[in-house]
Amino acid sequence: MPSSPTPAPPPIFLLKTKSTPHDNYEEYFSSNNSTSYTYKYTPTFVPVLEHHFRTENLAKVRDLFVEGKIGEKYGGLIFTSQRAVEGFSRMVREDVGESIASAASKSLSLYAVGPATYRSLNTLRTTHLPHSTIHGEECGTGEKLAGVILAHYNSLHNTAQKQKRPLLFLIGETHRDIIPRTLTSALLPPEQRIDLDPLILYATDVMPGFQESFSKALVDARRERNNKDNPNPEAGKHEKMWVVVFSPTGCESMLRALDLISDTTTNNNNNNISDDGTVVARKQDDAEKRDCYIATIGPTTRDHLRERFGVEPDVCAEIPSPEGVGSGIEEFMRRGERGCVTA
Template structure:
């Protein structure tokens, strides 16, 4: 069956995206359409803060893009050697928190030791941080995107854990999104399943998906990468057929495969 994945490709991977490979192993043909485009900002400020670990109590990364911004700083200013020789070790003496395995892997590639890769959501990560950190530490440093949810900052603030955020990338709709969706529906028809990977993906895609699928919308099994995305889909009136237990290719592919085996209620 045809499965449509509304997500960004993984830049660091060679060959097919891991979600496409995993769905193929279940016998489904997956296609990936990028939903978002990113513009990096405030990299000079980010660089300054990265090289002053003594001013912060630790690091927080909740997206691969934020880690990418760090890598850009190290490469642009040719400070990789300084980072490797002393700075990364100073950060590793503190806590480096992450959400999800993809972000954790990128953080490890910077030479940092991530904590919390199994948390899956910012909500769960915030509870881990609150349990581990004192309120008298220097502020944790959180490089993030322009449309981050306020769950983690709010939870830390309410518990008195100091936090400093810096917006290092802005998120916008991918310029070719509508054209790519139209081409897909024209060539492949309405897919058996569509999966969303972020609330912003829901915001940017849903109207076009509704228009292109028409009366067949109720036949589509909609999947979500996690509870935050599922809630955004439900808020828009979508019937969500499956949610990945964890935000990994294996968990999402298994959830989609199971949903596609179930009879369609058309609700």
């Protein structure tokens, strides 16, 4: 009698557009399906964001390079998102070129938060900014990156004769202010403070139809789990799905799809305000019945869920990387699904 086929592991919903040509999250969770990890998952992408680049601001950066003024005005560039790197990289490749960019890189330091943003920026550095040094690969948060910037950039200006130029902070429309506050803090000696100019390169919106797409993905996954042709339907009912959240944008739609919040006409201390001003209330959460847990790639999104909606994610990755998310989920499941894990 032929053996029953092995069912696919439960999905881990990645609320992002799949990166090309390779996606580190897909590769990580796919490879874990054949390793000794106790809990295995099938990576499933659900795009949530659409980005609109600010062409007028990208043109300002382009002109600084082309006119040879980027190194005169700034001592380095700060990146805290892959999207900012994407817009900057496209501009450098298409509008600046290798020769001009390479010459400018002799006087620029590059700072990137976390391994994913670091890798994206390092690809451009290798081809177009070869004389720049890049820092921040091990920094999982803006707070940690700010500490690296203070130590490194100030070490380049340890003589009174060397003028400390400001840094150019290339950001999205929605961003935290931890880096500017840390670099210019009044608690620092004046000579240690670092000025910076923020410049918005892109705006982010929720992709139309995201909530419906995510709801359908959940329904399809639950239907497949309960399918009568599933070789082990009872085991499937107890398998937990995960959703990995990469940005505060789209959190409300995600929570609605998971049926964790609802509209209410009464505003009290237990209620929160949605993105469109509607009062929302968190529903009572029966952890034993919940079949989809929430992981965030860092504290920014975790705090947004807590403060805006009163929802505590189950895992917050210490480092915004596939490994950080994976180890957090593994620890959460091993210890019996009790409380939020930061790993």
